[in-house]
Amino acid sequence: MPSLISAAEDPRKAVDGALRRLAETEPDIRAWALVDAKGARKAAEGVTNGPLRGVPVGVKDIVDVAGLPTECGSTLRRGRIATSDAWLVDRLRRAGAVPLGKTVTTEFAYFQPGPTRNPHNLAHTPGGSSSGSAAAVAAGVVPLALGSQTAGSLTRPASFCGVAGFVAPVGAWSTRGFTGLSPSLDAPGLITAGVTELALVVEAVGGTRAELPERIRVLVWPGTELADIDPAMLDALNHTARALAAAGAETNDLGDQVRTPELAETHATVMAWEAARSLAAEAEHPESLSTPLRELLERGRRTSKGEYRRAQDTARTARARVLDLLTRVDVILAPAAPGPAPFGLEATGTPVLSRPWQLLGLPVVTVPGHRDPHGMPLGLQLIGHRDRVARLLGIARHTEAVIQEISGGTR
Amino acid sequence: MPSLISAAEDPRKAVDGALRRLAETEPDIRAWALVDAKGARKAAEGVTNGPLRGVPVGVKDIVDVAGLPTECGSTLRRGRIATSDAWLVDRLRRAGAVPLGKTVTTEFAYFQPGPTRNPHNLAHTPGGSSSGSAAAVAAGVVPLALGSQTAGSLTRPASFCGVAGFVAPVGAWSTRGFTGLSPSLDAPGLITAGVTELALVVEAVGGTRAELPERIRVLVWPGTELADIDPAMLDALNHTARALAAAGAETNDLGDQVRTPELAETHATVMAWEAARSLAAEAEHPESLSTPLRELLERGRRTSKGEYRRAQDTARTARARVLDLLTRVDVILAPAAPGPAPFGLEATGTPVLSRPWQLLGLPVVTVPGHRDPHGMPLGLQLIGHRDRVARLLGIARHTEAVIQEISGGTR
Numbered sequence: 001m002p003s004l005i006s007a008a009e010d011p012r013k014a015v016d017g018a019l020r021r022l023a024e025t026e027p028d029i030r031a032w033a034l035v036d037a038k039g040a041r042k043a044a045e046g047v048t049n050g051p052l053r054g055v056p057v058g059v060k061d062i063v064d065v066a067g068l069p070t071e072c073g074s075t076l077r078r079g080r081i082a083t084s085d086a087w088l089v090d091r092l093r094r095a096g097a098v099p100l101g102k103t104v105t106t107e108f109a110y111f112q113p114g115p116t117r118n119p120h121n122l123a124h125t126p127g128g129s130s131s132g133s134a135a136a137v138a139a140g141v142v143p144l145a146l147g148s149q150t151a152g153s154l155t156r157p158a159s160f161c162g163v164a165g166f167v168a169p170v171g172a173w174s175t176r177g178f179t180g181l182s183p184s185l186d187a188p189g190l191i192t193a194g195v196t197e198l199a200l201v202v203e204a205v206g207g208t209r210a211e212l213p214e215r216i217r218v219l220v221w222p223g224t225e226l227a228d229i230d231p232a233m234l235d236a237l238n239h240t241a242r243a244l245a246a247a248g249a250e251t252n253d254l255g256d257q258v259r260t261p262e263l264a265e266t267h268a269t270v271m272a273w274e275a276a277r278s279l280a281a282e283a284e285h286p287e288s289l290s291t292p293l294r295e296l297l298e299r300g301r302r303t304s305k306g307e308y309r310r311a312q313d314t315a316r317t318a319r320a321r322v323l324d325l326l327t328r329v330d331v332i333l334a335p336a337a338p339g340p341a342p343f344g345l346e347a348t349g350t351p352v353l354s355r356p357w358q359l360l361g362l363p364v365v366t367v368p369g370h371r372d373p374h375g376m377p378l379g380l381q382l383i384g385h386r387d388r389v390a391r392l393l394g395i396a397r398h399t400e401a402v403i404q405e406i407s408g409g410t411r
Numbered sequence: 412m413p414s415l416i417s418a419a420e421d422p423r424k425a426v427d428g429a430l431r432r433l434a435e436t437e438p439d440i441r442a443w444a445l446v447d448a449k450g451a452r453k454a455a456e457g458v459t460n461g462p463l464r465g466v467p468v469g470v471k472d473i474v475d476v477a478g479l480p481t482e483c484g485s486t487l488r489r490g491r492i493a494t495s496d497a498w499l500v501d502r503l504r505r506a507g508a509v510p511l512g513k514t515v516t517t518e519f520a521y522f523q524p525g526p527t528r529n530p531h532n533l534a535h536t537p538g539g540s541s542s543g544s545a546a547a548v549a550a551g552v553v554p555l556a557l558g559s560q561t562a563g564s565l566t567r568p569a570s571f572c573g574v575a576g577f578v579a580p581v582g583a584w585s586t587r588g589f590t591g592l593s594p595s596l597d598a599p600g601l602i603t604a605g606v607t608e609l610a611l612v613v614e615a616v617g618g619t620r621a622e623l624p625e626r627i628r629v630l631v632w633p634g635t636e637l638a639d640i641d642p643a644m645l646d647a648l649n650h651t652a653r654a655l656a657a658a659g660a661e662t663n664d665l666g667d668q669v670r671t672p673e674l675a676e677t678h679a680t681v682m683a684w685e686a687a688r689s690l691a692a693e694a695e696h697p698e699s700l701s702t703p704l705r706e707l708l709e710r711g712r713r714t715s716k717g718e719y720r721r722a723q724d725t726a727r728t729a730r731a732r733v734l735d736l737l738t739r740v741d742v743i744l745a746p747a748a749p750g751p752a753p754f755g756l757e758a759t760g761t762p763v764l765s766r767p768w769q770l771l772g773l774p775v776v777t778v779p780g781h782r783d784p785h786g787m788p789l790g791l792q793l794i795g796h797r798d799r800v801a802r803l804l805g806i807a808r809h810t811e812a813v814i815q816e817i818s819g820g821t822r
Contacts (some may be wrong), residue, residue, distance in 0.1 A: 016427065019435075020434075020448045020452075021448075023430040023431075023437065023448055026434065026437045026438065027443040027445055027446055028445075030441075032438040032594040034433045034438055035435045035436075035437075035438055037431045037434055227698070383587070400815065
């Protein structure tokens with residue numbers, strides 16, 4: 001049985017429990033950029049009510065928490081204290097949650113990793129850019145963490161760390177208080193241990209309650225035209241699709257209905273162009289930037305206004321077509337990443353399986369439960385219509401239950 | 412006023428307080444190799460009495476704590492669980508102290524650093540090899556940590572982190588349960604915030620009570636023949652000597668009464684020869700050793716038995732001469748390191764100012780209190796007769812008080 005986030009009996013005890021677990025796991029995992037024990041204990045004392053009463057939360061360190069620095073994994077932002085809470089932090093606080101501290105992000109949520117390790121195998125990356133948020137939840141330190149996605153920054157670490165993730169539709173949740181990379185692609189998101197908890201938190205934040213339609217229509221997309229997909233991941237995908245079908249879902253292949261290579265490339269163009277503008281001030285200190293980030297900003301500067309406009313036109317056309325498709329089916333079921341977390345801490349894996357869908361601004365749920373033969377987690381992603389988040393969550397919860405059955409029991 | 416280690420009201424609360432402080436500081440400082448929250452809380456419940464009742468302790472990760480791995484900062488020892496407590500851990504437990512976990516050591520207590528940062532400036536080394544123990548005390552996580560010294564492994568990090576350190580005379584305290592480098596040089600030691608606390612713990616462990624002689628005789632050694640000494644360090648040394656004299660001490664220069672360059676070189680020969688034997692099994696996995704450690708073991712293998720015997724003869728002769736000198740004076744006052752903690756985390760600074768005295772097996776107290784113009788700590792060391800630890804501690808406590816007066820107040 002999945003453990004729910006229960007409204008903690010005593011918020012202060014919940015915070016102390018998280019701090020104990022953090023002290024115990026942090027020397028190995030290194031998921032935290034900053035821990036505000038004093039602030040969290042004080043906030044816990046003030047909490048009186050709410051569906052997330054006393055739930056300690058990790059906040060990705062590109063997201064503002066009033067009174068704490070937002071350092072974005074970069075020396076260029078060292079010590080920059082935020083004066084107010086980000087929109088999503090404020091919503092979580094209103095629901096009773098207690099920010100425990102800031103979790104490690106890659107440099108400006110791009111590719112350069114922080115020190116975080118994968119709780120399932122310390123020699124493997126936790127994924128990025130929401131590295132610390134995924135690892136902190138996977139390590140059992142906090143039941144909830146806040147992340148964001150511009151390419152595959154939430155879906156991928158959730159998959160690598162064996163936890164559930166939600167990426168809000170672009171524009172649906174405010175990014176106020178987020179240090180963004182790319183305004184037309186950035187989306188806030190949440191990470192929890194399982195989809196059941198995720199649905200509770202999404203409801204607490206956005207008011208959307210998960211609902212399972214009577215008839216579930218699924219398009220299966222293996223992603224093989226974009227990456228070499230690990231055989232264990234393909235097995236996980238196919239077993240899940242068959243099990244959903246056996247439980248009554250209508251499953252078909254996505255086939256070539258979406259030109260994903262073109263959309264992935266278009267995503268990269270939009271991201272580079274916008275990132276070069278978002279981080280124009282930082283680009284003037286190339287000596288303080290990693291090579292991958294410098295190259296992204298350089299690509300963005302070399303991209304012409306015309307190219308960017310054409311990319312946005314491509315995105316607009318594809319968005320209309322795929323939204324139409326998603327009125328005739330409910331979700332696209334796909335690998336959340338090409339395989340398990342790669343060995344090594346020098347890179348965070350590829351976001352390519354997220355690029356097409358993030359370009360279209362669609363909501364995504366990462367569903368955990370599968371493992372590869374070495375015991376490393378394998379996540380699947382469900383992509384839904386931007387106006388049907390309730391249905392996406394309901395189907396994701398159903399999919400999680402189905403995976404638990406076929407993988408033989410509780411997670 | 413220095414804060415004392417008070418026998419904690421409630422040992423479990425003391426442990427929880429340390430865990431909270433650890434959770435808050437560890438993302439920056441990275442002083443811990445492993446935290447045993449569960450074990451510490453259980454041990455705290457069982458503590459009934461003792462002068463260190465409920466005091467949480469950090470244990471350098473070359474020292475065995477029953478049931479926890481001793482990993483020595485090396486992949487070669489990953490996951491090696493100790494079956495019983497080291498002698499010193501056992502003594503601390505009997506006095507009521509509670510091991511909280513293992514602190515970061517350099518690789519096999521030699522030069523290759525772990526991830527620990529200096530709490531006074533995160534861009535600077537905490538020193539080594541007792542890096543985590545010094546940093547954990549300096550960060551206020553634990554009031555007491557256990558370390559060891561073969562060259563300058565306790566005196567140097569204590570100096571860099573602005574805390575007090577005690578190195579026991581070689582052979583006086585058992586090294587049972589320590590992973591040693593060099594049996595004729597290895598000595599256990601302790602780290603606390605100040606000398607007052609240090610004296611309390613030494614008394615609790617070894618029964619030696621600090622005593623201040625009526626007449627204090629000090630030899631001052633600037634160490635300039637062994638290293639370039641930072642001007643701020645020389646100022647600290649000279650001001651302290653003058654203040655001790657003003658308070659009634661008899662101060663003179665050590666001059667050339669001890670041939671320190673010869674002893675430093677002799678120390679290096681003994682250490683290399685013995686380390687090559689202590690780590691003979693590890694030397695067979697050179698691919699798993701750092702370059703500095705490989706070079707030490709290589710030097711040890713190339714050293715002939717004859718050279719080693721001559722080095723031990725030199726040590727013996729010098730030991731007799733210096734012990735005789737230390738019946739006519741009480742202590743040698745010297746810089747604990749050539750200057751403040753160097754910038755960077757790739758190296759831990761030089762132990763050269765400790766080598767001569769460690770070769771002679773003398774007890775050493777590091778006295779904190781001075782700062783350089785950038786606010787970085789500068790420690791002084793007091794070296795005493797191996798049979799007069801009580802007097803050494805008494806003079807060190809007096810010196811600490813004198814430094815507090817001249818540096819204008821509390822620490």
